[in-house]
Amino acid sequence: MSTTPETITGPDRRADLLERLTRVRMRIGNATRAAGRDAEPELIVVTKFFPASDVALLASMGVRQVGENRDQEAVAKAAETVAQGIELEWNFIGQLQSNKAKSVVRYAATVQSVDRAALVTALDNAMEREIGRRAEAGLPERAPLNVLIQLDLREDPSEPEEGTGFGRGGADPAGMLDLAALVASARHLRLRGLMAVAPLGTDPAPAFARLMELSARLRARHPEAGVVSAGMSQDLEAAVAAGATHLRIGSDVLGPRPGLL
Ligand SMILES: *Cc1c(COP(=O)(O)O)cnc(C)c1O
Numbered sequence: 001m002s003t004t005p006e007t008i009t010g011p012d013r014r015a016d017l018l019e020r021l022t023r024v025r026m027r028i029g030n031a032t033r034a035a036g037r038d039a040e041p042e043l044i045v046v047t048k049f050f051p052a053s054d055v056a057l058l059a060s061m062g063v064r065q066v067g068e069n070r071d072q073e074a075v076a077k078a079a080e081t082v083a084q085g086i087e088l089e090w091n092f093i094g095q096l097q098s099n100k101a102k103s104v105v106r107y108a109a110t111v112q113s114v115d116r117a118a119l120v121t122a123l124d125n126a127m128e129r130e131i132g133r134r135a136e137a138g139l140p141e142r143a144p145l146n147v148l149i150q151l152d153l154r155e156d157p158s159e160p161e162e163g164t165g166f167g168r169g170g171a172d173p174a175g176m177l178d179l180a181a182l183v184a185s186a187r188h189l190r191l192r193g194l195m196a197v198a199p200l201g202t203d204p205a206p207a208f209a210r211l212m213e214l215s216a217r218l219r220a221r222h223p224e225a226g227v228v229s230a231g232m233s234q235d236l237e238a239a240v241a242a243g244a245t246h247l248r249i250g251s252d253v254l255g256p257r258p259g260l261l
Contacts, residue, residue, distance in 0.1 A: 013053075013054070013057065014057050016255070017054065017057050017058060017061065017253070017254070018061055020252060020253050020254070020255065021045075021058065021061055021063070021253050023252070024043070024233075024236075024249055024252050024253050025043070027236060027237065028040050028041065028043060028236065028240065028247065031236065031237045031240035031241065032240055034237075034240075034241070035240055035241045035243075037240070037243075041231070041239075041240060041244050041245050041246055041247050042065060042245065042246045042247070043063070043065070043246075043247055043249060044065040044066065044067045044091055044093075044229070044246055044247065044248045044249070045058055045063050045065070045066050045067065045249060045250070045253050045254070046066070046067040046068070046069075046093065046232075046248050046249060046250030046253075046254075047066045047067065047068060047077070047250070047254065048067070048068050048069050048070065048073065048094075048250065048257070049073075049254075049257045049258050050254045050257075050258075051077070052076070052077040052080035052081055054254060055077055055080075055081050055086075055088070056081055056084060056086055058253070059081070059086045059087075059088055063088075064088060064089060065088065065089045065091060065246075066088050066089070066090060066091065067090075067091040067092075067093045067112070067248050067250075068090065068091070068092060068093065068094070069092070069093050069094025069095075069113075070094055071092075071094075071096070071100045071103050071104055074090065074092065074104075074107065074108075075103060075106070075107065078090055078107035079107075082107075089109045089110070090107050090108045090109055090110075091108065091109065091110045091111075091112055091248075092104050092108045092110070092111045092112065092113060093112045093113055093195070093248060094113055095113060095115075095169050096111065096113055096114075096119060098118055098119055098121075098122035099122075101119070101122040101123045101125070101126035102126040102129065102130075104123075104126070105123065105126045105127050105130045105142070105145055106130060108145070109143070109145075109146055110145070110146035110147070110148065110192065111123060111145060111146070111147055111148070112148040112150060112195040112229055112248075113148075113150045113169070113170075113195065114147050114148065114149050114150060114179070114183065115149070115150045115152075115169055115170050115171040115179075116171065116179070117178075117179065117182055120147075120179065120182045120183055120186060120189065121182075121186075123145060123147070123186075123189060124186040124187055124188055124189055127142070127144070127145055127187070127188035127189065128187065128188060130142050131188065144188050144189060144190045145188060145189050145190065146189075146190050146192045147183050147189045147190065147191055147192060148192055148193050148194055148195040148227060148229055149171060149176060149179050149180060149183070149191075149193075149194055149195070149218075150169060150170040150171060150194075150195045150196060151170045151171055151172075151173050151176060151194055151195070151196045151211065151214060152169065152170035152171060152172060152173070152196075153170070153173075153196050153197070153198065153199055153207040153210060153211060154199045155199070157172070170195075170196060170197070173210075173214055176194075176214060176217070176218060177217070177218070177221060180218055180221065180222055180225065181221075184222060190224075191222055191224065191225045192224070192225055192226075192227040193215065193218070193225045193226055193227025193228055193229070193245070194211060194214060194215050194218060194225075194227065194228055194229065195227075195228075195229040195230070196208075196211050196229075196230055197230075197232070198230070198232075198235050198238070198239075203238075204235040204238040204239070205238050205241070205242065208230055208231075208235075208238055208239055208241075208242035208243075208244070209242055211228060211230055211242070212228065212242050212243050215228050215243075226245065227245050227246060228243060228244045228245050228246070229244065229245070229246040229247075229248060230242065230244040230246075230247070231244045231247040231248065231249075232247075232248055232249060232250065233249055233250060233251045233252035233253075236249060236252075
């Protein structure tokens with residue numbers, strides 16, 4: 001990783017993280033009250049580009065769910081924190097090549113970025129092998145893999161996708177129910193709901209409203225798939241107002257990502 005030591009160590013890092021995390025938790029609380037909702041959405045802290053030492057500090061502050069978007073980086077951090085006895089739920093939130101499925105099912109509780117049929121098959125096959133591997137090694141059983149279908153909320157899919165340093169991606173909403181049926185019929189996958197990133201440079205509210213409509217349509221067929229993962233640092237208030245159940249917050253907790261400074 002290219003993270004400079006100044007951004008990751010020093011006695012002030014704990015205080016810095018705690019201050020940012022507290023501010024984000026307050027924003028979530030305020031947004032929840034403003035929306036008249038009873039329960040706060042779950043916070044997933046996106047730790048990509050930041051070291052395992054930050055993940056450990058966040059865990060000590062009560063963070064239970066983290067998100068990562070690159071397999072190689074996530075593998076290393078999950079191994080480091082597991083070695084320290086830290087229990088966390090790992091969410092894979094990035095574009096995923098089918099040949100990485102085998103690796104991801106070793107540490108991820110949830111893959112939020114399922115956007116095509118081939119990936120559903122690859123993840124289910126990888127789970128089959130992982131279950132066998134664990135049994136042979138005498139390791140604890142692997143729970144079914146939670147899956148969110150990532151949807152592309154752009155009105156015009158020819159608009160550029162890149163722009164913030166990560167691919168936005170997602171499946172065409174027209175194919176949502178077919179993809180959902182495939183996940184639901186897989187042996188080792190559990191369909192939990194939807195994930196989306198608001199399109200760049202526009203008001204996120206209409207996009208999140210559309211996501212909630214799609215979620216209602218999904219739940220009519222799959223009542224167990226009520227998760228709506230939406231909302232990042234810049235648009236968490238809009239996501240809470242729309243009804244998101246999970247928020248994925250990176251830079252407002254960790255600080256600016258090293259590559260984007
Ligand atoms: C990086 C990332 C986030 C977090 O974004 P921030 O703007 O840093 O809060 C959320 N979702 C996905 C899919 C990401 O890749």
